[in-house]
Amino acid sequence: MKLHWKILLGLSFGVLFGILMTFFSWGNHFVADFIKPFGTIFINLLKLMAVPIILASLVNGIANLSDLNELKSLGIRTILLFVVTTVFAVSVGVLLVNTIQPGNTISPELKESLIDIYADETSSKQEVASQQVDRGPLQFLVDIFPENIFDATTDNRRMLQVIFFAIMFGIGIIFIPEKKARPMREFFSSFNDIGMKLIDFIMIVAPYGVFALMATIVTEAPSLEFFGALGLYALTTVLGLIILIGTDTLWVTLFGKKSPWFFLRGIAPAQLVAFSTSSSAATLPITIKQAKNKLKVQDHIRSFVLPIGATVNMDGTCLYQGVSAIFIAQVFGIDLSLSAQLGIILTSTLASIGTAPVPSAGFITLVIVLAQAGIPEAGLALVIALDRPLNMCRTVKNITGDAAVSLVVENSLKKSKFKS
Numbered sequence: 001m002k003l004h005w006k007i008l009l010g011l012s013f014g015v016l017f018g019i020l021m022t023f024f025s026w027g028n029h030f031v032a033d034f035i036k037p038f039g040t041i042f043i044n045l046l047k048l049m050a051v052p053i054i055l056a057s058l059v060n061g062i063a064n065l066s067d068l069n070e071l072k073s074l075g076i077r078t079i080l081l082f083v084v085t086t087v088f089a090v091s092v093g094v095l096l097v098n099t100i101q102p103g104n105t106i107s108p109e110l111k112e113s114l115i116d117i118y119a120d121e122t123s124s125k126q127e128v129a130s131q132q133v134d135r136g137p138l139q140f141l142v143d144i145f146p147e148n149i150f151d152a153t154t155d156n157r158r159m160l161q162v163i164f165f166a167i168m169f170g171i172g173i174i175f176i177p178e179k180k181a182r183p184m185r186e187f188f189s190s191f192n193d194i195g196m197k198l199i200d201f202i203m204i205v206a207p208y209g210v211f212a213l214m215a216t217i218v219t220e221a222p223s224l225e226f227f228g229a230l231g232l233y234a235l236t237t238v239l240g241l242i243i244l245i246g247t248d249t250l251w252v253t254l255f256g257k258k259s260p261w262f263f264l265r266g267i268a269p270a271q272l273v274a275f276s277t278s279s280s281a282a283t284l285p286i287t288i289k290q291a292k293n294k295l296k297v298q299d300h301i302r303s304f305v306l307p308i309g310a311t312v313n314m315d316g317t318c319l320y321q322g323v324s325a326i327f328i329a330q331v332f333g334i335d336l337s338l339s340a341q342l343g344i345i346l347t348s349t350l351a352s353i354g355t356a357p358v359p360s361a362g363f364i365t366l367v368i369v370l371a372q373a374g375i376p377e378a379g380l381a382l383v384i385a386l387d388r389p390l391n392m393c394r395t396v397k398n399i400t401g402d403a404a405v406s407l408v409v410e411n412s413l414k415k416s417k418f419k420s
């Protein structure tokens with residue numbers, strides 16, 4: 001059986017098992033004590049591989065470039081596509097939320113009770129966000145440059161620092177005489193191969209890991225009470241994400257010259273893992289593996305585009321922030337002018353770039369989008385109940401976008417080489 005079917009089975013059985021367990025008084029405890037730990041082990045294994053695989057694959061990829069011009073073309077195309085697709089994503093969200101107007105379905109009573117119930121949870125997220133804002137506008141830039149690489153590798157949230165170091169190290173290898181560079185090239189090449197092999201092993205247990213994660217998510221899910229009431233908001237977001245996965249597939253077909261089926265089948269296992277972990281960082285090893293084995297993206301391209309994409313390219317998150325901000329404004333009866341909505345597009349783009357590739361990080365940076373647009377932050381309580389399920393969905397889109405960009409960049413570089 002193909003891996004994506006196995007993972008899908010694990011996911012479905014996990015959901016069913018979780019639902020079944022909620023019928024027993026001991027069910028939730030049983031899952032927490034005996035199933036959840038296996039999900040945690042699976043996520044830990046994935047996270048464990050993230051930093052070594054970035055280091056090995058990126059150094060290996062860059063060190064094998066013929067010169068810096070190749071890196072320049074790769075870098076410019078990648079960053080440009082990340083920005084364009086992110087702005088496109090939030091624009092789709094803004095268009096949808098203005099058309100569907102989910103905010104109009106929320107009664108003032110429901111609004112008050114949501115704000116009441118989630119007040120504490122909301123204010124703790126606001127605190128985290130304000131710490132981020134207090135650090136100054138250019139702090140994100142400073143954060144890319146580590147002062148100690150060993151320290152940087154101890155925190156998956158600082159993956160950009162590891163990426164920066166790996167790129168510098170790879171460039172260093174290009175610039176030293178071949179005789180001296182060869183041992184390092186060989187070292188990183190076999191380091192990379194070993195990393196890929198270890199991911200193979202982890203993928204064998206992926207269906208079980210996903211089972212455990214889904215069973216846990218279902219038994220830990222907050223009450224379903226508000227799911228119906230917030231249904232149209234959730235539907236708007238999910239519809240937007242589906243449209244974006246559709247457009248990614250279209251870009252891959254038009255500009256990456258790969259069939260939609262080839263793309264979707266190749267990336268499916270990573271999408272399923274993203275859905276159950278809600279983390280682009282944890283999913284990264286699987287995304288890289290699928291890009292290598294199934295999408296056949298060249299070494300240096302996938303090892304450059306995918307780690308950077310996982311940390312900065314968050315189209316799904318950006319759409320979510322645009323939809324949520326305008327939804328909250330609608331509930332509060334705030335009429336947003338065109339320029340205010342353009343402001344939301346801009347701040348969502350920047351906020352999504354600054355979002356860490358971990359669960360719920362997009363919710364924290366949503367606070368910043370609301371603050372900039374002058375939308376009451378109390379409104380966060382309106383969307384917090386659905387953060388987890390929407391987080392699972394937006395992470396799927398986030399990693400799909402990274403894979404799509406890697407294919408488009410690859411084809412565009414092939415073309416430019418052909419011309420020159």
Ligand code: ASP
Binds near residue numbers: 280359394
């Ligand atoms: N969890 C998302 C990711 O890792 C980020 C977010 O919270 O939107 O891609």
